[in-house]
Structure formats: structure tokens, C-alpha cells
Amino acid sequence: MTGKDDKLSTFRVVAAIIVALTVLLAGNSHTSAQTGQIVFHGVDKVSLTNAHSVRVCDNEQDGHYVYVELFAPGFPPALEADGGDPGCDTETFSINYDKVRLCEENKGCTAWHDIIV
Numbered sequence: 077m078t079g080k081d082d083k084l085s086t087f088r089v090v091a092a093i094i095v096a097l098t099v100l101l102a103g104n105s106h107t108s109a110q111t112g113q114i115v116f117h118g119v120d121k122v123s124l125t126n127a128h129s130v131r132v133c134d135n136e137q138d139g140h141y142v143y144v145e146l147f148a149p150g151f152p153p154a155l156e157a158d159g160g161d162p163g164c165d166t167e168t169f170s171i172n173y174d175k176v177r178l179c180e181e182n183k184g185c186t187a188w189h190d191i192i193v
Contacts, residue, residue: 112124120133120135127191130144132156132167143156146175
């Protein structure tokens, strides 16, 4: 192998590594964007994919429904509940909210969380 062949081989290896890392990082970024923000109250949860779409899940079979409260200055609070029926309840609102908290009937609420998605 000549010096020119060695440089070409090294270049190909480096290029392959760069392509592999780019694909890997792009995959992680995409996964992260799909996950969104999640707030838990025990095992009950609300997930947000953006500032106006929520999915609330009552994952405890304890007879207490859960609900999510959303807050934005100048607007009435928004509520969405899930009463323990199979699956989760999803709602999309017409405005972007700033804060979210998850509450469980007779058990209280989480602290308010800034919406960061």
C-alpha cells in the first residue's frame, strides 16, 4: 500500500464514523422530541408533546380519578380528567399554556411545572 492508499483508507474510516455518529445522534434527538414532558403523581401521569396538547393517564386502580390543570396568564385554567377507564384521555387546546400540574382526587396535586416542550 502506498501513502496515498493509506490516506484514502483513513479518510473512508473517518467518514464512516462521522456518518454513523450523525445517524445515532439524529435518532436520539427524534426519540427525545417524541417523548415530550412527563409529570407524575405516583404512577399516574400527564404527558405533553407541546404547550397545548396533553395526555392524562390514571394508572392506579384506587377509585380516585386524576386531572391535569394548565395555566396561562390572561386565560381561564384548562382541565382534562381521566377516571381510570382503560387507556388515557387526550386533549388539544387552542392556546399554548405555560404551567402544568397533575392532581388526584382526594390526594392533592403536584407542584406547578413550567412547560418546556
